Amino acid sequence: MDAFVALVAGAVVTLIFLLAAHPKLIGSRFAAEPVSIPGAALDGSPADGSSAGPLRVSPTGAPRQTVLVPVDALDSRKYGYLRLRARVPADVTWFFLWRNQRSHDLHAAPLFHVPGDGLLLRLAGKSQWGDALTGEKIEAVGIGFVNLRDSVTIESLRLEPASVRNFLSSLWQEWFGFEGEQPYSQNFIVGAPPDLRQLVKPLPVVGGWFFLSLAMLYGLARFRRTQPLPPAVLLVFVACWFSIDSRWQLDLLTQNRLTAARYAGLNDAEKHAAGAHPELVSFAREIHAALPAGMQTIHIFAQRKPEQRFSKLRLNWLLLPHQISYSRIKPAPLYPPRPGEFVVVLRDHQFLRVDTDAGLLRWPAGTPAKPESKSLRVTVLLDHPSGFLLRVEP
Amino acid sequence: MNEVLLALVAVAIPWMAGALCLRAWLGTGNGLVSVSYGYLLGIISVTVVLRIQDAAGLGLTRWPVLALAGLACIAAIWKSPPRFSRAEAGWLVALPLLALIGLRLYSVASENLLSPLLQWDAWAAWAPKAKVWFAHGELVPFVGESEWWQRGPETVYTIEAWYYPPAVPLVQVWQAIMVGRFDEALVNLPWLFCLLALVGGFAGQARALGVSALHVAIGAWILVSLPLLDSHAAWAGNADLWMATAFALAAFALYRWLHEGDWRQLVLAILTAAICTQIKVPGYAWVGCLALTPILLRFPVRYRRWLIPGLVGLTLLGVLSVALYSAMNAGQLPFFGDSELRFHPESLRPFFYNFFIIDNWHLLWYLVPPLGWLAWRRLRNESMLHAQATLLGLAFSVIVFVYFFTSRAEVAVDFTQHNRAILHLVPLLVFTLVWVWDRATLASHDPG
Numbered sequence: 001m002d003a004f005v006a007l008v009a010g011a012v013v014t015l016i017f018l019l020a021a022h023p024k025l026i027g028s029r030f031a032a033e034p035v036s037i038p039g040a041a042l043d044g045s046p047a048d049g050s051s052a053g054p055l056r057v058s059p060t061g062a063p064r065q066t067v068l069v070p071v072d073a074l075d076s077r078k079y080g081y082l083r084l085r086a087r088v089p090a091d092v093t094w095f096f097l098w099r100n101q102r103s104h105d106l107h108a109a110p111l112f113h114v115p116g117d118g119l120l121l122r123l124a125g126k127s128q129w130g131d132a133l134t135g136e137k138i139e140a141v142g143i144g145f146v147n148l149r150d151s152v153t154i155e156s157l158r159l160e161p162a163s164v165r166n167f168l169s170s171l172w173q174e175w176f177g178f179e180g181e182q183p184y185s186q187n188f189i190v191g192a193p194p195d196l197r198q199l200v201k202p203l204p205v206v207g208g209w210f211f212l213s214l215a216m217l218y219g220l221a222r223f224r225r226t227q228p229l230p231p232a233v234l235l236v237f238v239a240c241w242f243s244i245d246s247r248w249q250l251d252l253l254t255q256n257r258l259t260a261a262r263y264a265g266l267n268d269a270e271k272h273a274a275g276a277h278p279e280l281v282s283f284a285r286e287i288h289a290a291l292p293a294g295m296q297t298i299h300i301f302a303q304r305k306p307e308q309r310f311s312k313l314r315l316n317w318l319l320l321p322h323q324i325s326y327s328r329i330k331p332a333p334l335y336p337p338r339p340g341e342f343v344v345v346l347r348d349h350q351f352l353r354v355d356t357d358a359g360l361l362r363w364p365a366g367t368p369a370k371p372e373s374k375s376l377r378v379t380v381l382l383d384h385p386s387g388f389l390l391r392v393e394p
Numbered sequence: 395m396n397e398v399l400l401a402l403v404a405v406a407i408p409w410m411a412g413a414l415c416l417r418a419w420l421g422t423g424n425g426l427v428s429v430s431y432g433y434l435l436g437i438i439s440v441t442v443v444l445r446i447q448d449a450a451g452l453g454l455t456r457w458p459v460l461a462l463a464g465l466a467c468i469a470a471i472w473k474s475p476p477r478f479s480r481a482e483a484g485w486l487v488a489l490p491l492l493a494l495i496g497l498r499l500y501s502v503a504s505e506n507l508l509s510p511l512l513q514w515d516a517w518a519a520w521a522p523k524a525k526v527w528f529a530h531g532e533l534v535p536f537v538g539e540s541e542w543w544q545r546g547p548e549t550v551y552t553i554e555a556w557y558y559p560p561a562v563p564l565v566q567v568w569q570a571i572m573v574g575r576f577d578e579a580l581v582n583l584p585w586l587f588c589l590l591a592l593v594g595g596f597a598g599q600a601r602a603l604g605v606s607a608l609h610v611a612i613g614a615w616i617l618v619s620l621p622l623l624d625s626h627a628a629w630a631g632n633a634d635l636w637m638a639t640a641f642a643l644a645a646f647a648l649y650r651w652l653h654e655g656d657w658r659q660l661v662l663a664i665l666t667a668a669i670c671t672q673i674k675v676p677g678y679a680w681v682g683c684l685a686l687t688p689i690l691l692r693f694p695v696r697y698r699r700w701l702i703p704g705l706v707g708l709t710l711l712g713v714l715s716v717a718l719y720s721a722m723n724a725g726q727l728p729f730f731g732d733s734e735l736r737f738h739p740e741s742l743r744p745f746f747y748n749f750f751i752i753d754n755w756h757l758l759w760y761l762v763p764p765l766g767w768l769a770w771r772r773l774r775n776e777s778m779l780h781a782q783a784t785l786l787g788l789a790f791s792v793i794v795f796v797y798f799f800t801s802r803a804e805v806a807v808d809f810t811q812h813n814r815a816i817l818h819l820v821p822l823l824v825f826t827l828v829w830v831w832d833r834a835t836l837a838s839h840d841p842g
Contacts, residue, residue, distance in 0.1 A: 203753045249619075263510070313518040316518075317511075325552055
């Protein structure tokens with residue numbers, strides 16, 4: 001009984017702290033009439049023919065799709081929250097977009113997924129959107145999607161003033177919203193903070209609740225001139241741990257559903273194609289097909305930039321068990337390929353140029369010490385949007 | 395389905411052999427200890443047999459391992475037919491917690507069995523060796539890039555992590571040999587069971603040291619629910635879960651040896667400590683900590699007043715030597731490469747952030763101050779506490795040295811590494827916290 005009383009009292013005190021801090025946390029109070037934007041207004045072509053209906057966005061195959069609507073110099077300082085009603089599967093990567101009146105730059109902030117169809121976004125406060133939105137006049141708002149595979153529906157956008165109710169709802173959604181698949185990110189495995197930054201992190205709040213509840217328990221015991229019973233302390237701990245763990249369990253269950261939908265019943269090659277970076281997977285598959293039978297020696301030339309580093313390591317994995325080296329080129333190959341060996345050059349390499357007409361792989365003159373190192377005679381075996389496969393000639 | 399079955403058999407055979415042999419050797423009252431330590435010893439023994447096969451020119455086939463495992467099982471069953479005592483099943487009382495543990499394991503297993511290799515280090519550093527060795531049917535060499543280029547047409551491979559120890563890739567090779575092909579999901583199945591072995595070892599050794607069944611169940615739940623630990627079993631392929639398990643099992647056995655004087659626990663500690671060195675380079679540091687702990691604890695009482703000044707002196711001498719070495723070798727340190735010894739205050743933020751703000755460890759680090767205070771108040775004369783505190787202190791000193799005094803601070807600041815090093819120590823910390831709570835509240839429950 002004592003543990004229950006302590007937990008409830010601890011929760012109430014924690015909530016009071018949060019509510020007392022909320023005007024400071026979100027910047028200030030806002031007062032304005034809500035502004036509603038029907039989904040159809042986002043691109044002017046309503047699905048059902050009316051100008052106030054929802055908008056259905058179908059995949060076009062483009063890597064990025066956006067829908068935007070101009071707004072009349074909307075003063076973002078007056079709106080603390082954006083309520084977005086949309087039906088978007090949990091594996092879709094999507095962004096809220098806005099264009100500032102001052103710079104005309106298009107900004108994007110990642111959206112997360114919550115159960116149901118209403119997402120409450122916090123525009124106010126410092127951390128979630130950086131400083132790009134708060135305190136700006138906005139000339140356009142919209143939604144962007146990455147690698148959209150299925151149709152999605154946007155019913156409406158509604159800008160709402162700050163209120164205690166919105167603050168608590170958005171806090172709840174930020175805590176229990178699915179933080180998104182990060183299949184190639186190291187975040188899950190190294191514990192780095194996710195991109196989406198919460199206004200208030202749940203861990204310190206639960207930690208505060210834990211210590212406040214313990215203090216209540218000790219206070220009750222002092223009042224009765226006894227010591228708190230260890231089972232009561234244990235119960236407080238278990239309740240707090242269970243609360244924080246339930247977030248992680250819900251996240252895992254959502255992830256389980258997405259993983260099963262994406263990968264169940266597929267073999268390795270199909271899983272690679274169904275996962276992130278399908279263009280690299282198709283490049284690797286075409287390289288495998290273009291190479292002669294048997295183990296070949298392949299040099300992957302890439303730069304130090306993060307995207308190229310990822311691509312070369314990922315290609316290395318996909319091309320094994322061929323013998324592969326992925327040395328960096330800046331400005332000349334440190335370990336030059338020999339005749340009969342193969343070279344993979346990524347399309348956006350800053351220094352290397354493939355001259356398909358002359359059959360040469362070139363790098364800028366004057367940089368390598370030896371003049372004969374400025375180019376290699378090659379045959380182009382594959383010209384793919386992601387890069388080239390070349391065979392080195394004598 | 396056949397392949398999933400074969401992958402499970404691949405895990406089960408060395409596990410059964412290891413568990414039965416240990417059970418026969420340790421005797422009754424060690425059921426959970428045998429099952430959990432048996433997994434690690436069994437699966438790593440497979441990698442040793444594979445290396446011997448390769449050296450003997452037999453190629454990487456399944457039959458020698460199967461034959462040896464079968465012989466071991468028969469011998470162990472003949473010596474001691476498996477039977478669990480009533481006391482060993484005592485910790486099963488906490489059924490709701492077990493249900494939560496089961497739900498978590500379902501989620502982790504679901505990811506483990508369906509996901510391809512997703513994590514960067516898994517496919518960039520660890521699994522390439524496994525894929526190549528399985529394709530060639532032999533342990534072809536991995537070398538640095540310059541040597542690779544010089545050796546020209548020879549069958550030799552290069553990756554950035556070419557010098558990493560071979561045990562973890564060989565675990566994947568064994569799975570692939572049994573399944574008959576390299577399946578990115580099924581080669582990672584042993585990670586799931588590694589988590590189970592860790593939890594089983596924790597529970598078995600804690601029970602053996604007298605911790606109540608309820609507290610052991612809570613400890614197991616804490617361990618299984620830690621997000622970062624889960625993620626290493628769910629999106630498997632990194633070596634850190636193996637490192638954490640081997641280090642923890644070695645430490646738990648060491649505690650028991652120090653507490654009970656049972657030499658067989660010392661042998662277990664030595665074997666699991668040896669496994670640490672075969673998993674990752676930091677394993678050598680953890681073995682050093684394990685070796686130093688009994689030495690420090692057995693220090694004669696009459697010399698103990700010299701212990702702390704002596705340790706401080708030795709530390710200063712060590713730091714000076716390393717600094718001198720670094721200065722004479724253009725800032726190069728062994729294992730740390732290009733590094734300059736200086737204090738990196740910028741590492742404080744990522745450590746604090748990880749412990750108390752973002753949810754990688756739930757409330758674990760919030761428990762340290764109150765339970766530390768409780769340990770100091772009620773248990774400061776207990777030799778078991780001294781053993782645990784010494785080992786944890788040594789291990790955390792290594793972490794502090796690496797991430798606060800060398801250039802590795804960079805990988806703490808960008809959050810890419812320090813949490814994985816902490817992961818190696820977390821099972822020990824959970825063990826100590828549970829033990830402290832259990833001992834400090836001993837009067838209120840029946841320790842049996």
